Amino acid sequence: xxxxxxxxxxxxxxxxxxxxxxxxxxxxxxxxxxxxxxxxxxxxxxxxxxxxxxxxxxxxxxxxxxxxxxxxxxxxxxxxxxxxxxxxxxxxxxxxxxxxxxxxxxxxxxxxxxxxxxxxxxxxxxxxxxxxxxxxxxxxxxxxxxxxxxxxxxxxxxxxxxxxxxxxxxxxxxxxxxxxxxxxxxxxxxxxxxxxxxxxxxxxxxxxxxxxxxxxxxxxxxxxxxxxxxxxxxxxxxxxxxxxxxxxxxxxxxxxxxxxxxxxxxxxx
Numbered sequence: 001x002x003x004x005x006x007x008x009x010x011x012x013x014x015x016x017x018x019x020x021x022x023x024x025x026x027x028x029x030x031x032x033x034x035x036x037x038x039x040x041x042x043x044x045x046x047x048x049x050x051x052x053x054x055x056x057x058x059x060x061x062x063x064x065x066x067x068x069x070x071x072x073x074x075x076x077x078x079x080x081x082x083x084x085x086x087x088x089x090x091x092x093x094x095x096x097x098x099x100x101x102x103x104x105x106x107x108x109x110x111x112x113x114x115x116x117x118x119x120x121x122x123x124x125x126x127x128x129x130x131x132x133x134x135x136x137x138x139x140x141x142x143x144x145x146x147x148x149x150x151x152x153x154x155x156x157x158x159x160x161x162x163x164x165x166x167x168x169x170x171x172x173x174x175x176x177x178x179x180x181x182x183x184x185x186x187x188x189x190x191x192x193x194x195x196x197x198x199x200x201x202x203x204x205x206x207x208x209x210x211x212x213x214x215x216x217x218x219x220x221x222x223x224x225x226x227x228x229x230x231x232x233x234x235x236x237x238x239x240x241x242x243x244x245x246x247x248x249x250x251x252x253x254x255x256x257x258x259x260x261x262x263x264x265x266x267x268x269x
Contacts, residue, residue: 009086033192054086066134
C-alpha cells in the first residue's frame, strides 16, 4: 500500500545510532525479535532518495553508524525526514555506546582481518571508501566522545524520547534489558540473545570469533577484547586522549586492569 509522505507511513520508527563494532546488529536483532509487527530494517543509512509516496510500514528501524550526532542533527535526512522516510506515528531515538577499550580493540581487529594496518604507521579504523567510515583514528575517537557526551546528556542532539543503551550492561544484565524493552514499549524476550548476527544479515559476526559462538553468543568474551590488543602500538595510541578516559569512567566505571593502557604521567580525576 503506497501512502503519501504527509500521511503516517511508519507506525513506529527507531532511529538507531552507534559506532561500528559496538554491538549494533546484536541489539537491533534483539529489538526486532520482540516486535509483534513486521520490522523493516534499513542498515547504516548514509543517503536515500526523496519520495512523495512510501510503502506503509508497521515498524521501521534505520541505523546510522560512525556519525557525529552534531552533524547528523542538521543532515538533510533529519531536516526533511518525511520526504526520505515518510511521516512517523511514534519515533524513538536510540543511542548505543560500548566502552572504548573493547570497542577500539574490536574495530582495529576488524581492520586487521580485512588486511589493513600492516605497520604501526598511518593506520586506519575503517575503509576509506565509505563516506561515513570514520577511517581516521582521530575521527573515530572524536565520534565516540561525541556519542559519550550525548549519553551523559551533556549535549542534546537527539530528540526525546531518547533511549541510551550501555552495551556492557545490556550484554550482562537481564533486568537492564527488561528496562530497555519497557522503554521501547515492547514485550520483553531474550530469545535472540545468543544469536551471532551477520551470517544471513548485516553484521559480519565477531571481529575476534567470527561465527564460532553461533547459538551461544552470551558466552563470548566481549568485555575482554582489549587484552588481545594491549601490546599493539596503534591500539595504545588511541588512549592518549584524557577525555576518553574521563568519559569512560563516568559511563562504565573503572574497567579492571585497563590502567596499563594509560600513558605515563596521565592522571584521571
